Amino acid sequence: FPVTIHPNTNIEKKYPTIGNFLNSPNTQKFLEDNLREHRTEFVSNLLALVDGDDNLKKCDPQKLMMCAMNATALNLSLNKNLGQAYIIPYNGVPSFQMGYKGFIQLAQRSGQFKSIYAAPIYKGQIVSENPLEGYEFDFNVKSDILIGYAAKFKLLNGYEATMYMSIEQLKKHGSKYSKTFNNKGGLWNTDFDSMASKTVLKLLLS
Secondary structure: OOOOOOOOOOOOOOOOOHHHHHHOHHHHHHHHHHHHHHHHHHHHHHHHHHHOOHHHHOOOHHHHHHHHHHHHHOOOOOOOOOOOEEEEEEOOEEEEEEOHHHHHHHHHHOOOEEEEEEEEEEOOOEEEEEOOOEEEEOOOOOOOOEEEEEEEEEEOOOOEEEEEEEHHHHHHHHHHHOOOOOOOOOHHHHOHHHHHHHHHHHHHHO
16 A cells, blocks of 8 residues: 655754855855955854854754844844843744843933943832832842842933832743743743843833
């Protein structure tokens, strides 16, 4: 009897390595046309980023390059230690995400901000919550019990705003809006401080 063999849809798609892709003539021309003298630095940084992350190695190199181009267009570093921007793989598809320090960088460059920051809040540091003027904190209070995160900015014209979110609120927000919230290798699990700071700052700015 004839046997029909169905293709295995679970077979992982193989892509060329990021090195081979970046060294191809078409990619080299694209980078030369768009990055000019910054091409060599861009390639070096992207190679180092992917080399240090096995999940990124499995992604489409063209999509990885375009994510990195987003960071370059905003003049943000993809160095994880700087916390300005990230390339996050989700089910094999990379996506560009700004870090909370990236939001601070862009705000400062606008020339409208006198100060802007985000910080963890510990038990006893909340002094008051005024529905019209926002929260007040006393950072002289010392505690090891983390209860939430706050963000604050002040414009040059004197306008200022503050936002606070508890740990529970932050986790609920992350669970609802982040595809990688439950991923053990995702930033919510590997760098909660960064994601919590980004979330409260982003919501404050928006």
